[in-house]
Amino acid sequence: MKAATTFALSVLALLPFVSAHGYVSQVTIDGTSYKGNTPGSSSVKSAIRMIADVSPVKGATNQYLSCGQNAQKAATVATASPGSKVSFKWSAITGGNWFHNVGPLMTYMASCGTAGCTSFNSSAARWFKIAQAGLQSDGTWAQAALLTGAPATVSLPSNIAPGEYLIRHEIIALHTAMTSGGAEFYPSCTQLKIGGSKTGTPNATVSFPGAYKDTDAGILVDVYDLVGSYVFPGPAISNLSGKTSVASSNSTTTASDSDSETSSASETVSSTSTESASASSVSISTSATASTSTTTEDDCEDEADAEPTQLSRRFSRVMRAVL
Secondary structure, eight states, rough: HHHHHHHHHHHHHHHHHEEEEEEEEEEETTEEEEEEOOOBBOOSSOOBBOOOOOEESSSSTTTTTTTTTOOOOSOOEEOOTTTTTEEEEEEEEEEBBOOOOOOOOOEEEOOOTOOGGGGGGGGGOEEEEEEEOOOOOOSEEEEEEEGTTOOEEEEEETTTTTTEEEEEEEEEEEEESSSSTOOOOEEEEEEOOOOOOBBBOOOOBBTTTTTOTTTTTTSSOOOGGSSSSEEEOSBBBBSSSSSSSOTTTEEEEEOOOTTTTOBBSSSSTTTTTOTTSSSSSEEOOSSSSOOOOOOOOGGGGOOOOOOOSSOOOOHHHHHHHHH
């Protein structure tokens, strides 16, 4: 008993040093980069909607589930084309890299309509999913690669119709998701203007909040005792054809088979993806370096979260017990 208590106290002592929340500090589209603002501090004209702070959105009915904590409309739009590669650089508020390592990465889009994205309220958005990545074949999560400073990269649908869109990149951290309301949502929205003459439109759309429930299998889940498949929350990936989507709703990945969604250690979409050309899997680039931002905010201190990377099973159990 004494040994267990000592071990638990040791874990608690480590928590402040390993805790970190984050935000999208930069979006790169076909080689052109657009920097974002530090949460709560608007200093650059950006296409990335600035959030108020880096605390996670909690609860599937939270009003900020669309674009993040009190996200503000951005002043400009980023230029893109059908099939463009879009990379999202996640950074910690303290200047380091993203920390959490368990849970899916998902990407959605929504048309801003004829008025354009600079005046569009995300609460009215109708979203369609274009990519998702979860467990890899080696048993790690795609999210874990962000710890190295690598960006998450997706390809826009190759047949998407022109217009202005919000692109919503989301991380769901599942290290405390074994109890209802424990999942942490980190959505980020960037304003895009897509050119071309394609005609693809989504076959189905969802709203945020509304697309998820706190009891969804991919949200209320103990990832440290996950048996079999992980079930992605939300809708199927849209093929923008108005026909049946390329993945069924609540699609799954397992530690041994990542199905149609993969996250490869390259700058391109994995060649093993079985999605149609109009949808994308998330890939992770290993060429990225750590963020150089040094901005901090005392009132946005990170909560003490714990999640194991290559620690022992016992370590996982104790952390779950003390959270």
